[in-house]
Amino acid sequence: MNRLPQTTTAEKGPVSVIAGPWPSYAAFKGLPERDRWVMYSSAKAYRQALEDQGLVMAESYDAFIRRVCAELEI
Structure with a gap:
């Protein structure tokens, strides 16, 4: 998982930013609609x-x- 440099926000202080998109759900598009x-x-x-x-x-x-x-085709 790639992370961008740590930043800060007024509300939360230091935060870690996860570069994305992550994770991918495309592997599940073949499941029945209810499961998707x-x-x-x-x-x-x-x-x-x-x-x-x-x-x-x-x-x-x-x-x-x-x-x-889009990845789940729903």
């Missing part, structure tokens, strides 16, 4: 967990959602 929606929910929860630990994704949330939806 489960993976979509898991992707959002995983990103939230990373952010809760103080990590910041270089990819915006909107871009993340578009990419995951």
